[in-house]
Amino acid sequence: MGQLVIISGDDEFTVKERARAVARELAGGEIEENPAVEIIAGDGEELKPDEVIARFLDALRTPPFLCDSKLVWLRHLRDLELFSAREPGDGVAGVLEILTQPLPPELSVLIDGGGLDQRKSFCKTVKSAGAAVEIFNAVKATDRRFADGRKESLREICGSLGKSLEPAAAQFLTETIGGDSGMLRNELEKLCSYVGDAAVITLADCREVCSRTPETVSWEFTGAIVGRDRPRALRLLDIMLRQGEPEIRLMYALSGEFQKLIQTRLAMKQLKLTRVTPRTFDSLPESLKKEFPDNPLLKLHPFRAFKTCEGAAGFTDAELAGNLEAVRNASRALVSGGGEPRIILEQLVLRLTARR
Template sequence: MVLDVWKSIKKGQFAPVYLLYGTEAYLINETKQLLIENVLHEDEMDFNFSQFDLEETPVETALEDVETLPFIGERRLVFMQNPFFLTAEKTKSRVEHNVKRLEAYLADPVPYSIVVLTAPYEKLDERKKITKELKRKAVLVEAKKLGDHELKGWVRERVGSGRIDDQATELLLELAGTNLMMLTNELDKLALYVEEDQPITAEIVEKLVAKSLEQNIFTLVDHVLQRKMESAMTILHDLLRQNEEPIKILSVMAGQVRLMYQVKELSRQGYSQQKIAGQLKVHPFRVKLALEKTGKFQERELLGIMNDLAEADYKMKTGQADKAITLELLLLKIR
C-alpha cells in the first residue's frame, strides 16, 4: 500500500529499487518528491541526483550512472522514466534496451544507489521476465485510485494524526470530490486556517471547502429526487450565474443519474461496492454515495429520468428552446 511505502521513506528505510506504476500521477509525483526530500540533502542534488527518459536513453546507460559512487554524500538517487519495455504497447521510440543488463542489476544492486522506475501505464506486461523480476525484487507503488478506506487514511496522513475526525473527512470528500490534487489544495487551505494544534472539524470544512461542479450537481439531482424544488432551483440558478454551460450541467446530471442506475442494478446482482467501482471504473466513494441515494427509487423511475435528460439534451443541441429554460422545465418535469 502506498501509504506504508511513504511511512518507510519518511523513517529513512529505503529500498534499492522502486517501481512506480499506474496512471494516478499525483501518487507517483508525491512518492518521487518524498524520496528526493529524504534521500538527499539539498547540497547533494547537483552531484548525486539524475534522471533518464528511457524513451531516449538506453537502460544500460542509466545503470552506468547508478553504479557510479556517490560524490560527497552517502547515496545516489536515479529516476528512470517511461520504461516502455515493461508493457506490450508499441512505441515510436527507436532506443534499444539491454534488458538483461537490468535483470542482472536487480539480482545484485549496489548498496549506495536508489533506483526509481516510473511506469505511467495502465497495464504492465506480466508475461515478460523483466516485469516479473521487477515485481519480485522492487518495492512496488501501484499508482491507482485509492479506495474509500485508503483515501480517508491518506487525508489523515496528509493533515497529521488526530487533526481531522471521521465526520470532517467524510464531508471533505463529499464536497471536494476524490481528485488528490484538488484535495491537497483544500487540505492546505484548511491547514492555513486553523492553529497548528487545532482540530479540523466538519464545521470548518463546511465553511471553507468549495464544492466541485460535480458535487453541486450531485446535490442538485439529490434535491430534485427528494422533491426539494426550491433548493434545487437555487443551486441551478447559482450555477448559471457562475457561467456554467447548460449543456455541461445537463451532461453531468445525466452522468450522475446513469451512475445511480448502474450502481443500483449491479448491487441488485450481488456486486460489492468495490466490485461495482472496478466494473464501472469510478471511485469507490462515488459508488458509496450513489448507493445511499438510490435506495428508495425503482429502476424504472431512474430510467424515466434518463429519458427526460436525453430529450432535454436533444432540444438544447437542436436549438428548439432556450437552454436555461429547458433545464428549469426539466427539473419541474422530473419532480
C-alpha cells in the same frame, strides 16, 4: 549489495511523494546539491526517451566521485514500459544488463514513473535480482470498497493535520474528488487552513472552500434538487452550464439520483421504517439485520443511511415516479433537439423543486 527500488502506479501524486521519501532514505538526508546523488529527469520536455536512457546508463556506469557511494535516481520517467520492449535499444539493453544483476555495494538506484507491468519479464527479473518494487494505483470509483478506502484515507490525512471530518463532509469529499490523491490532500490542506482552530471540518466548510470542479457542483446540484432548494439549484445549474458540463450528463446524474431515492424507499419499506433519526441505524435490532443482510441501507455508514432516508422521505412514491418521468422527457427533448437546452433544463429544475 546496493539497493534497487522501483516505484510505479497510476496514482501519480503518491508515486512522486513516495519516490522523494525513498530518495531521502537512500541518500541519508537531503537530495538537492548532494554530491552522492545523481538525478536524471525522466519527465523533461527537452530530452527524448532514448536520450534520457543514455544519461541514465552513463550515470550507472560512472563510479562515485569524492564519496564512498552514490544514488542514481531516474526521476518521474513517463513510461517504464521502455524497459519491457521486446527489442530494446542499445541504451535500454545496457541498463538491463546492470539492473538485472545484483548491484555493487557502492551503488543504489531509484526509478519512479508510470507504466510498470508486473506481469512482464523486466519486473520479474529485477525482483529476482533483489529489487524492491512498490505499486501505487489510484482508488477507482468502480472498486467494490472505494468509499471505505477513501474515507480511511481521509481519516488518516485529517489525523496527521490534527483535524477530524463530520460524516457528511467525508461523504462529500468521497463522492466529489474521486481517486486523485493529490487533489484530496490539497483540498484537505485548504480546509484545515480555512477552519483554523476548529477541530472538526463540516460539510458547510467543504462547500465554501473546495474547488468548484464539475464533480463538486454536480453533487451540490443534485442535493439542491432533492432538498427542493430552487434558488440554489438554478444558481448551480448556471455554473455547470458555464463550465461546459454536458447536458446529457446532468440528466444522467438526476436520473440516477431519483432511481436511488426510489430504491431507498423500497429498502425503508423492507426494514419497516416510516421515520428515521440520526440514531435509527445504530439501534436497529440484530434480528432485522440478519433477516435482510442485502438491504442497501444496512451497507451504508449509519449517518449516511439516515441522510439518504431523509432525502427519500421528502417525496411520495408518486412524486418520485413523476420526477423520474420528467427527467426522461427532458432527456428526450435534449437528444431530439426539441428546444433550447438551457430552457429545457431550467424548466426541469422548476418542475423538480416544486412544493406539492
